[in-house]
Amino acid sequence: MNIKAAFLAVAAMFLAGCASTFQYSAGSEEYRNKPLVISAVKVEVRLDSAKQPKGYLTESEIAETVRADMIRLLQENNAITYIENAADGLSTTVKLNYFRKFSYGDAIAKPEFSGSIYVDHGSKRLGSRSFAKATTKFGGFTDALVNAEVGVGKWDHEDEPRDLEVIASVLVSDLEGF
Template structure:
């Protein structure tokens, strides 16, 4: 009986360790959780228009403009969390971000649903890649009453181009929160 209990405990412990969202390419990692600061490298947004898109896409920002919104928002959240490096030295650690952004539309193409997102963050050091992390096929979740209010706006076809920067900000905040847990 005791052997089974020990076996179950060890199995649970090992499965919990294996579920880390981070992949470290260099061990021991030079990244220190809560201390390492990052240069914001390349931010690449791949915008895909989902079902219901209208032929006249001038209502919503282009892929290039969406990319710029992400760069600005990521810089803001990195700064707020004291994770943005200001020194571009040889020893600097750089984060590169790839975002697949599926813009989904309500009927008629004038209002938005929540976007479908996947992102990958690659952390590079002086001698190559140090770590990666990401998340696939998720959507924005504002939490509690705010999420209910957003869902109400969406259901009333009122979530539109003016609201998309809120989604960008939420996604950027999530990426920076994940980054803050990187390191050992």
């Protein structure tokens, strides 16, 4: 396992504690008792930001970044299979509230996020899980370095995708709990 994957796994485990358990619908048992096959990922974002300086991702760009990160992480995952448009695959929809916080000037602090994740088969909802407001944690020494960058106003639009990757990792970890 490479260092980046280990780091994301630690971050996901830490933040997974912020989430509640899945609420299952009738008929979900047959899907919970076998390896998950995800065939579609949809991410909807509600961005709350005091300003939108040049270079920062828009709401739709955040949604696409989280979606792409989730798909990549699912493809690397041993517990869940991602096969786009698989015949019996499940779809997941994420409704993400993303609060971009600014520190000094156009530099950002760690974002806050909350929302829900849904698992469906066709038009049938199999389960959902809400996650309370949390912030990104990078684990150990990396988190201390990020906090130092935030503290001196050096964490900016170029670093925001790293926060989004941690959020995607948390969401994939949540799916493992389905």
